[in-house]
Amino acid sequence: MRFCPNCGAAVVKRVPPGDSLPRYVCDSCGDIHYQNPKLVVGTVPEWDGRLLLCRRAIEPRYGYWTLPAGFMENDETTAQAALRETLEETGAQVEVAAPFSMISVPHVNQVHLFYRARLLDLEFRSGAESLEVALFEEARVPWREIAFRTVGLTLRHWFADRRNGAFGFHTGDVAAR
Amino acid sequence: MRFCPNCGAAVVKRVPPGDSLPRYVCDSCGDIHYQNPKLVVGTVPEWDGRLLLCRRAIEPRYGYWTLPAGFMENDETTAQAALRETLEETGAQVEVAAPFSMISVPHVNQVHLFYRARLLDLEFRSGAESLEVALFEEARVPWREIAFRTVGLTLRHWFADRRNGAFGFHTGDVAAR
Numbered sequence: 257m258r259f260c261p262n263c264g265a266a267v268v269k270r271v272p273p274g275d276s277l278p279r280y281v282c283d284s285c286g287d288i289h290y291q292n293p294k295l296v297v298g299t300v301p302e303w304d305g306r307l308l309l310c311r312r313a314i315e316p317r318y319g320y321w322t323l324p325a326g327f328m329e330n331d332e333t334t335a336q337a338a339l340r341e342t343l344e345e346t347g348a349q350v351e352v353a354a355p356f357s358m359i360s361v362p363h364v365n366q367v368h369l370f371y372r373a374r375l376l377d378l379e380f381r382s383g384a385e386s387l388e389v390a391l392f393e394e395a396r397v398p399w400r401e402i403a404f405r406t407v408g409l410t411l412r413h414w415f416a417d418r419r420n421g422a423f424g425f426h427t428g429d430v431a432a433r
Numbered sequence: 434m435r436f437c438p439n440c441g442a443a444v445v446k447r448v449p450p451g452d453s454l455p456r457y458v459c460d461s462c463g464d465i466h467y468q469n470p471k472l473v474v475g476t477v478p479e480w481d482g483r484l485l486l487c488r489r490a491i492e493p494r495y496g497y498w499t500l501p502a503g504f505m506e507n508d509e510t511t512a513q514a515a516l517r518e519t520l521e522e523t524g525a526q527v528e529v530a531a532p533f534s535m536i537s538v539p540h541v542n543q544v545h546l547f548y549r550a551r552l553l554d555l556e557f558r559s560g561a562e563s564l565e566v567a568l569f570e571e572a573r574v575p576w577r578e579i580a581f582r583t584v585g586l587t588l589r590h591w592f593a594d595r596r597n598g599a600f601g602f603h604t605g606d607v608a609a610r
Contacts, residue, residue: 293505327469330470334535
């Protein structure tokens, strides 16, 4: 059972007039409570050909390595979200450049967006959500301990583009396994 | 006053432990109700150098012209959302190509994402949310009657890129007026 955030009455799931999908509808106050995908935004922070990864101190995927990223918040832009998440998770100051990858993850209702970024110095440290933070050259990336497929895809695209001398914008999606 | 969708108790807005922003927290069941930006996804549908626009039959901006776009739904990818919204609002079948613009609108907690698209035929019509649907060459675009700044920016980028013979990926943000 679900309740209306607006008035506290019980809500039912049904297709509202003029709509095509079932929604949580409140018959008491008339509110319709839409549920939509969330943006997870982060960076691919580079220092001299090496990338900054964090080992997760939280679930899901505790102990696995990831790029700094997290849920975009209200009142910010995607680039601001990328900068904020990088600072929160790695302590690193970065210059955010162009968007680099955007990958839909429909089975968890998320879209993952990564920007290229340049570390401004080597002042990084693990934060509340990271066990360790470290720079990796391609041959040293812990490929078998990457937390999420969107991160693995983004890292592979980044190293391939760097070898080719031109960074693109990569899009796609990952399906439930 | 707000209520918990999970248990119906009244919620309070405060910063949860380990967080940095105020959230709606339920002291009865412990749920935290995050609020995040929404993705509005659409297309720039082309037929022989002309673009398909819709005149809005709904608020906000009733009567103004826009590109086909709408809120991304759960369980779909961004490209699927672009295709679906285009079909719903214009009746048009399109082939969705590369992402073309991504513009943050932080004062309304939205990110607008437009894909380039090619109309497969001229079978378009106004839907429940459109008063009219029509193709416009650049000189005929109703520039003073465009519904949203993200749409105006996207149209300008599209015609400029077409003149230059190369389509890019354009990002940015618009602030509250």
